[in-house]
Amino acid sequence: MYAIVDIETTGGFSANNRIIEIAVVFHDGEQITGQFETLLDPEMSIPSFITGLTGIDAQMLIGAPKFSEIAVELYNLLEGKVFVAHNVGFDYSFVKQSFEREGMVYKPKRLCTVRLSRKLFPGLKSYSLGRLCESRGIVVNDRHRAMGDAWATSILFGQLLQADKEGHIEQAIKGKHKALTLPPNISKEKFNEIPQSTGVYYFHDANGKVIYVGKAVNIQRRFNGHFSGKAKLNLKTEIFDVSYEITGSELLALLLEALEIKRLWPKYNRSLKVKALSWGVFSYTDREGYLRFQLNKVVAGIKPLATFTSHASAWKFLLDKNKELKLCPKLNGIQKKNGACYDFQLGECSGACCGVEAAEDYNKRAEELIAGVKLEGEKFLVKDCGRNPGEEVALFFEDGFLSAYGFIDMSQSFQTAEEVVAVLKPVKRVIETQYLLKSYWDKIPEKNIIYLTNN
Structure with missing residues (x-):
């Protein structure tokens, strides 16, 4: 049995917001068997933009039950059923926390119709509920109301069940399927393309804009780590693509991350952006x-x-x-x-x-x-491992700041350090690179540091 759930809320984060409407459509794998819906008193104000989106205002919620009043009934209805939703992480996080506030533990098996649709209906430009239903000929009544969206999702789910000839749904239900931990707009195939190498990675939104920059010794493992446990829900649902730059060198990855955050100012790197060397x-x-x-x-x-x-x-x-x-x-x-x-x-x-x-x-x-730690007035190169055995990374520092970097083919012959610097890519001075160098200094072998004054 499946419970297809949709909710309307006071905002995007389950920790600080509450459910104002919930709808559940029950499906036995062949047909719809029942439904449940109710408005809920969130015991907090409703932002005007939520009213504009859903049409639900404070007047409509007068006399509506609190979640605590329907918790037992809802729990009994959901118990033993697979929790299904479009972007399941969003709906489940609110329902789970609402139960937790009542001292109830709710950990069902879950299915995401966004992820299943990407697998079974590939090649669409958008997998939003509205666009997906339009492409599948599903009429959505009362869009952005819980029952309207839950009903449309249940019809979509029925189509997914019919289209699933290879058992993808059953596979996703069994155990903790890895794909369930991934963002809904990142396919398993895309995840498998992410290299298990050292470098810098970028998360892009639906418009291709970079919303997060990170660095890792193993980019694929770090990517998966972002979304295991309590991931930032907004970050998870806003990611539509991943790009990366392999560095080989861990030090270059650290430095490049700082440079790229300063250059791009991604919205989810706020904590790094406001750091000051105080x-x-x-x-x-x-x-x-x-x-x-x-x-x-x-x-x-x-x-x-x-x-x-x-x-x-x-x-x-x-x-x-x-x-x-x-x-x-x-x-x-x-x-x-x-x-x-x-x-x-x-x-x-x-x-x-x-x-x-x-x-x-x-x-x-x-x-x-x-x-x-005394780096002022010094100009030197730091050598480090490259992206492959025949390559080295060269990092040029002035006064402790990274000034240029590049990848050097080890078959090339250079007479002086100045010749190496001439072929490197210049970068803007960023104070964080000085701090990173000082914190990393003890890890750099002395033989890998070449002072220009000594050629």
């Missing part, structure tokens, strides 16, 4: 001659050794360097204590905090931290 690690020499480090907010006119997007990332950097170089945690503000630091008592600090270790000896290690 925290820095600063150095100074105290009155005893010891080189010290501290964290502070970055202010105009004072250059830090390294910049970070958060206090947490700056703090981790300082902790890691402190441990790696065996620096004193008290001198670097990690421990607040009178006298010797706790690490000295444990034998893990050489005693710069209490005068046991001379400033000259201590500063040799502290200066290694500065040398590792």
Whole structure:
């Protein structure tokens, strides 16, 4: 048995919105056997654009039951049936959360008529319910009302059942079929074309516009990871295509992602777009001659050794360097204590905090931290693995900023680093590339860094 469901809601996110109308059409695999529908009091206001779309206003909902009042009846009607909907993720997320608010667990098997239609009725320009019904000769009464859309979807579902000669529907129902985790407008064939390689990937909407940019060591695995678990519903339903650029180099993928977000400003990269390098690690020499480090907010006119997007990332950097170089945690503000630091008592600090270790000896290690992040005034190339064994990636940095990059055929012969730079693709300076280089610096083998001053 199948339950074909359609809902109208106060908005697009199930966490912050509520159902205002639900309709269910029951199908036994051969014919429609019954139906259920009701308006619902969402216990919140209805936005004007929802009224404009559905025709449902607050006046119509006076006296309508709350979901809590129909929850048991609806649950009993749906129990044991396959949940079917057009863009099933949307309808199911609202119904599931509505049941959860009443302390009821609802996890049915599900079918998406968008995905099934792409499989069984290939080649159409649009798989929206309206366009799909038009192409299949299905009359839709009361479009954007729950019963009108549910009824049309049930007729469409009947056609899908008749057209399914190879058992696609049964296959989709059995277990957690991988295709169900994919966005409804991305076919399994399209997913299989996505490379399992390192690079940058782009999500496109129905008009081809880039709405998200990401990077991954394995693009296909990362793509699937976006939509397992609690994926952003709007992102999932807006994706119509995927493109990608293979880099081979993980560092280039990181850098290229930052460049592309700055260039394209995709709507779903908001969290990355607003990041600012607001925290820095600063150095100074105290009155005893010891080189010290501290964290502070970055202010105009004072250059830090390294910049970070958060206090947490700056703090981790300082902790890691402190441990790696065996620096004193008290001198670097990690421990607040009178006298010797706790690490000295444990034998893990050489005693710069209490005068046991001379400033000259201590500063040799502290200066290694500065040398590792001091990139201003330097011009150098970083070599990394390419897209295939016969290729290398060349990254050109100036003052710590990525200035150019390219893929070099290893059969080519270059006499100087300047000759390599001349064939690279220039890019606009972006502050995030400086931060990414500093955070990645310790992973770069010294033999892969070529300073131009040394040719």
